[in-house]
Amino acid sequence: MRGISAVPTYVVMQPTTLCNLDCSYCYLPFRADDRRMPVAVAEAVAEAVEPWARTGRFSVVWHGGEPLAAGRDHLATLLAPFGPAVEHHVQTNATLIDDAWCEFFAEHRIRVSVSVDGPRQRNDDRVNRGGRPAYDRIVAGIAALRRHGIPFSALCVVANPEPGLAAELYSYFLDLGCDVLGINVEELEGVNTRTNRHPAAAVTGFWAELVAAWRRDPRIHLREVEWSLRYVASVLDGTADEVLPRRLDPIPTVAHDGSVVLLSPELAGFSDPRYGDFTSGNVLTTPLAEILAGALDTPWIREFIDGVEACRDTCPYFGFCGGAHAANRYFEHGRFDGTTTDHCRNSKIRLLEGVLNHARDHEPTAAV
Ligand code: SF4
DSSP states (O other), X not given: OOSBOSSOXXXXXXXXXXXXXXXXXXXXXXXXXXXXXXXXXXXHHHHHXXXXXXXXXXXEEEOSSOGGGGOHHHHHHHHTTXXXXXXXXXXXXXXXXXXXHHHHHHHHTEEEEEEOOSSGGGOTTOBBXXXXXXXXXXXXXXXXXXXXXXXXXXXXXXXXXXXXXXXXXXHHXXXXXXXXXXXXXXXXBTTBOOOOOOOHHHHHHHHHHHHHHHHHSTTSEEHHHHHHHHHHHHHHTTOGGGTSOSSBOOOOEEOTTSEEEOSOGGGTTOOBTTTBTOOOEETTTSOHXXXXXXXXXXXXXXXXXXXXXXXXXHOTTHHHHTTOOHHHHHHHHSSSSOOOOHHHIIIIIHHHHHHHHHHHHTOOOOOO
C-alpha cells in the first residue's frame, strides 16, 4: 500500500452539524449548532460519485452531528440527486428513530448503524443537552427498527477496558439483535481530551475475552475480530501483502458547507496555525475528483504520508494496520509524521495481540 487512491469507496456527508445529544466523549466541535447542508452540495457530490458507483460498490455515509436531526424532509432532498447504484448508510444515535423514520429508511433503502455502548450502566456518557441519560430513547429507537424488521449494525464505544466487560457487551449485543458490531476503544481526539491510555494487559485481555465470547456464539459479524482473523489467515497462507488496499482510501468527508477533509472525518471543523483548516477544497467550486487528484497538495497530507512510511519502516504491525488514522496522530502528537499513538496501541496492536493470545490459549493439545 502506497500513496492515496484517486477513487474512494465511500464518502461521508454531514447533513447538519447539530446533535440532539451531548455525549461526554464526543469529538464534534459544532454539535450545538444546526448548520445544514444545502442541496447544491449533495448535487455536486452525486454528480462526482455517479461514475464510481457504476463501476463498483459505492456508499454515502450520512454522519453528523446527528443526521436524523436534519429532519426527514431535508434528508430526502439531499438523497434525491443520487442515482440508484449508490448505497446509503446513516450513523445515528437512534434516539429520534420512530415508525416514520423506519418507513423512510425502508423507502430509501438506507442501511442503519446505531451507536450504543452496551447495557444501561455502560451508557453514562450518553446524555442529552440537559444532562439527562439518553439510554431509554436509544433503546426505544432500536425497538422501532426491530418492529419494522430493519436490520442494523451497532457501534459501541469502550471507555475503560476491564475484565468481564467484553463478555458482558457481546452477550448484550446478541440480545439486541444487531447483525454487525464494531467496537471503538474511546479515542482522544477533537474536543474530547480524556486520556485513552490504558494498561496493556487490560486492553489485550479485553480483545482476547471478546474473541472467546464470539467463538462461543458467532451469530454477529464482529468487525475488529474478523479483520484480525483475516489478517492472521493471510499470514499463514502467504498472502498478507494483499490484505491492505494498494492505496489508502481517501475517505472524503463533505462538511455541511461543501468543504472536503480527506482521510479523517474527525479533522473536519478544526484548524491549526500550521495546517490551516485541514480542507483540500470545496465541492461547490471544484469537482470532487479534482480535489482527490490533488490530495498531496494539502501540506498536512504529505506529512501524514511521511508518517505512514515511518510506520512501514519501523512497526511490525504495519501489514495489519496500514498506518491507522491521521486524526489520532494529530490529536495525540500535534503533528502527522509520528508513528505510535495510544489509539493504535489500543485498537491495532493490542487487538491483534488479544486475538493471538486467545489462539495460543486454545491451541489443540498434541495427541499422545
Ligand atoms: S500500529 Fe501504530 S505504529 Fe504500527 S503501523 Fe499502525 S499506526 Fe503505525
